[in-house]
Amino acid sequence: MIGHEECESCEEFNLHNPDHNKENFSKDCNICGKWRAHIEKAKKAIDKYHEDAEKDDKVIYCVDLEKVIMIPRWEMFKSAIFTHRLMVYNESFVPVGKKQKIVTHLNKFYDFQDFVSTVKGTSKTTEVLTMELSNFHKWVFYLSQYKLNKMVPRPYIHNIVHIKIEQGSFNMKYESDYDGEFFDINFLSSKVTKNNRHDLVNGISALKKENIMKNLSGVMKNHL
Numbered sequence: 001m002i003g004h005e006e007c008e009s010c011e012e013f014n015l016h017n018p019d020h021n022k023e024n025f026s027k028d029c030n031i032c033g034k035w036r037a038h039i040e041k042a043k044k045a046i047d048k049y050h051e052d053a054e055k056d057d058k059v060i061y062c063v064d065l066e067k068v069i070m071i072p073r074w075e076m077f078k079s080a081i082f083t084h085r086l087m088v089y090n091e092s093f094v095p096v097g098k099k100q101k102i103v104t105h106l107n108k109f110y111d112f113q114d115f116v117s118t119v120k121g122t123s124k125t126t127e128v129l130t131m132e133l134s135n136f137h138k139w140v141f142y143l144s145q146y147k148l149n150k151m152v153p154r155p156y157i158h159n160i161v162h163i164k165i166e167q168g169s170f171n172m173k174y175e176s177d178y179d180g181e182f183f184d185i186n187f188l189s190s191k192v193t194k195n196n197r198h199d200l201v202n203g204i205s206a207l208k209k210e211n212i213m214k215n216l217s218g219v220m221k222n223h224l
């Protein structure tokens with residue numbers, strides 16, 4: 001996490017013991033130990049980031065999943081808070097080394113088009129790529145439990161700091177420290193890797209749509 005804002009590990013550390021802090025941590029304290037390992041990992045990630053920023057033979061993007069926003073967004077209306085709304089994600093691709101503009105002040109907006117204009121308006125150079133219905137796939141979890149159980153070491157998400165996905169391969173490579181040692185894992189069921197299909201489109205449920213229309217149509221009149 002490059003920005004390191006609102007980080008749970010740091011927050012836990014800050015709150016756990018008034019006598020333990022950044023300058024004065026305890027060697028015997030579990031939370032202090034965990035926090036130091038966390039900071040060590042973050043430092044290495046930032047070093048990697050700067051290393052990438054120095055390279056000029058390749059185009060390297062930094063990807064950041066920003067706030068999850070509920071649409072329509074007007075928190076001042078109770079009807080909106082209590083209705084299951086649409087969840088939208090704003091994923092940014094920024095060339096490494098460039099300052100990233102994070103959308104922090106969002107006004108109220110009613111529909112997806114409003115959201116798009118708000119994001120577009122954050123900077124002149126922001127190009128917004130909106131996704132269409134056909135871009136949403138109904139992903140099925142094709143993990144092979146059998147393959148996973150046989151893996152040594154067993155991969156855990158909290159131990160993974162770097163992954164590599166290569167076109168044409170169904171395997172995933174990962175590093176658990178930034179030491180250049182990659183584990184190559186093959187975890188998909190062979191049924192899928194032999195017959196690769198992602199042709200199902202995923203939408204929202206009819207009930208959710210009906211609830212939004214029923215509860216919010218009064219306020220959204222011009223947007224439906």
Ligand SMILES: [Zn+2]
Pocket residue numbers: 004007008009010011038
């Ligand atoms: Zn942290």
Ligand SMILES: [Zn+2]
Pocket residue numbers: 016017020025026029030031032033
């Ligand atoms: Zn401590």
